[in-house]
Amino acid sequence: MLTIHSWHDLTAFNTLAMPAKAQFFAELSDLNDLPELLDFIAKQDLPSLWIGGGSNLVLADEVPGCVVHIATKGIEIQSDSEESVLIKVAAGESWHGLVTHCIENGWYGLENLALIPGSVGASPVQNIGAYGVEVADLIDQVEVFDTLSNTFDVMQKADCQFAYRDSLFKRNPGRFIITSVRFNLSKQFEAKCSYAALQGWLDAQGIKELSAQAIFDAVVAVRQSKLPNPEVLPNAGSFFKNPVVSNDCFEGLRQIYPEIPNYPDASGVKLAAGWLIDQCGWKGLYRERVGVHKDQALVIVNHAGGSRQDIDELADDIKQSVFNRFSVRLEQEPIAYP
Ligand SMILES: Cc1cc2nc3c(=O)[nH]c(=O)nc-3n(C[C@H](O)[C@H](O)[C@H](O)COP(=O)(O)OP(=O)(O)OC[C@H]3O[C@@H](n4cnc5c(N)ncnc54)[C@H](O)[C@@H]3O)c2cc1C
Structure with missing residues (x-):
């Protein structure tokens, strides 16, 4: 009721x-x-x-x-073959719960996205991603209620306009209510462990034979060592997106900071927001109620009942100092509402 x-x-x-x-x-x-x-x-x-x-x-x-x-629940198998499975998952299912369920059933593809907090329904909104995988890689369809046309609709992956931490849903806040997501998962496991942190953990454990469970365990261990648990120290994960700059801008920065971490990107060069913030001395900063995590400069934490104003002021100060030093504009990742 x-x-x-x-x-x-x-x-x-x-x-x-x-x-x-x-x-x-x-x-x-x-x-x-x-x-x-x-x-x-x-x-x-x-x-x-x-x-x-x-x-x-x-x-x-x-x-x-x-x-x-x-808070709707349900995981329904819609098609099952030797190679793959199509599952329709209700929006209110827990994301990590789904990843665990898939591994237990021998359905592969989501293991690199283990331990991301939140629900299945939100996963397409910012096209969640981690350790070389984005959820858009595995999505087949998204069922929505469109509040503009007042109708239920089935959107194919191509209609969702997925991009880095972005989608049609994120660009039209409030318009689409996602009711379920359909995933196309493989029954043949293929390891994706090109990320140094992941490979490093597997090497340190002496794991040579890769399985989905091994990748899942590695992702969980690496995330637990790097990110504060929101149940212990309230936070919203990475507070800023990794900025993408032009090749010219990057070359200019590399002249001054030869060690600047960088990753190739379709529209230029992606920089590590955490590194930029760390260089400005923010890591571990403690204000009265909010602060920057002591080990992870990308994470803003709420120590003690901090308000929206406290968080906004800290985020603005961080953005300004990064801009003053590197001429790079940071963009907030979590959605401010209203
Ligand atoms: C410790 C930590 C680590 C994180 N790590 C990562 C990471 O590695 N990669 C990553 O991509 N993100 C990460 N995040 C961010 C977050 O977990 C994801 O964005 C997640 O998908 C949000 O899910 P949620 O259910 O909590 O969404 P909410 O916070 O409840 O909502 C987020 C947005 O989605 C909308 N939304 C939610 N559900 C629906 C729906 N059913 N229909 C329509 N709109 C909806 C909301 O209106 C809002 O605009 C992390 C967060 C934390 C706290």
């Missing part, structure tokens, strides 16, 4: 643990309740925010309109 709460505390619904209050809040665990919920939102003419794990959000202290926590 659908229950709508007023001025609901969202602290437990965002991994930065911002003490935000939603004007209205509902949990959607049955898609059959969607029409009633949309009707409530339309009749009151409310803005709406559809969330999963709240691990990529920076919320304001008061969130106007209706926040809907999508």
Whole structure:
């Protein structure tokens, strides 16, 4: 049954643990309740925010309109052959839970994306990626409710306009409610461990025979050693995207900083945002309520009830100092709402 709460505390619904209050809040665990919920939102003419794990959000202290926590569950096999499997997964399933389930069943492709917090429904929004894999590589279709046309729609992968940490869904906030995602997974395992940190862990463990479980274990171990657990120290993962600069800009920077980490990119050269921030001396910075993680300059943490203003001020100061030193503009990765 659908229950709508007023001025609901969202602290437990965002991994930065911002003490935000939603004007209205509902949990959607049955898609059959969607029409009633949309009707409530339309009749009151409310803005709406559809969330999963709240691990990529920076919320304001008061969130106007209706926040809907999508909690629908279900993993359905839609086609099964010797080579591959097509599975349709409800938006409210846990992302890491899905990765684990797939490995247990011998369905491969998602193992490099283990331990990313959040829900399946949010995974296409910023085209989650880690250790050389992006979720778009495995997505076949996305089912949505389009609030513009008021219809359910099935979007093929090509329609989703996936790019680095970007998609049609991210560029049209509030328009598409993702109800399920269909993945095309292989039954033949192919290891992707070109990332030095991953290979280094496997070498250190003496693992020569690669399996999906070995990659999964390596990803989990490397992530746990590098990133703070939001349940212990509230954070939203990488706070800035890795900036892509032109070849000319990169050459200019390399003259001054020969050691600058860089990666080839289709539209120029990708730089490591964490390295740029670290060079500006931010790692481990502690302000009254918020700060920068002591081991990972890319992660902003909320030590003690920090507000949206605290986070915004720190993020702006970091951006400004990186720009002053390198003339590179950083872009925030988590979505600020509203
Ligand atoms: C410790 C940590 C590590 C992280 N590591 C990575 C990483 O390696 N790679 C990476 O890409 N990201 C990473 N992230 C970011 C985050 O986990 C992902 O972006 C994740 O997909 C967000 O899922 P969520 O369910 O928490 O989304 P939310 O934070 O709840 O929502 C994020 C956005 O998606 C929208 N949204 C959510 N669900 C739906 C839906 N069903 N329909 C329509 N819109 C929806 C929301 O409106 C919002 O705009 C990390 C975050 C943390 C805290």
